[in-house]
Amino acid sequence: MQCGDKSYFLSTVENSTNKKTAAYCTSISQDTINEAVRVYEYNTTSVVPDNEKMQDVRNNLNETDPTLIVYGCSSHWLNLLGQDVAPSQLIIQVVKVNKYFRNHYVLGALLNEISGSVKPQLPAEMRWNSQ
Known part of the structure; x- marks a missing residue:
């Protein structure tokens, strides 16, 4: 929850056994919005759901409350854009x-000795900013 220039952790839901359908995610979002009102007397003005298959959640939330500003996560959008524009070659x-550094101990050790260096990460669809 963001109030002015401060961020607050509102709640979490353990949902590993539930399918992440639009209806389920909409329900969880609405429960959280209601919790913000009940516990903090804070009216939610905007929501940023994850972009992954969440267009229906955004639509559902807007149908429930047309004054609610609902938009996708910019980080996800940029990552998806990077996947589209980064040539596979x-x-x-x-x-x-990256594998060369990972598989050759001496090079990896030399890289570790450089101040401020980081271990190369293999790009993967699940890692943001891989592109």
């Missing part, structure tokens, strides 16, 4: 370089 070369 480039990604293959990045993977080769």
Whole structure:
């Protein structure tokens, strides 16, 4: 929950056994919005659901409350854009370089000695900013 320039953790839901359908995610979102009103007397003005298959959630929330501003996560959008514009041949070369550092102990050790360096990460669809 964001109030002014401060962020607050409102709640979490353990939902590993539930299917993440639009109806289920909409219900969880509405419960959280109601909790913000009940517990903090805070009216929600906007919601940013994850972009992954969440267009229906955004539509459902807007149908429930047309004054609610509901938009997708910019980080997800940029990651999806990166997946679209990063040529697969480039990604293959990045993977080769990263694996080379990972599989050669001396090079990895030298890289670790450089101040501020980080271990190369293999690009993957589940890792944001891989592109």
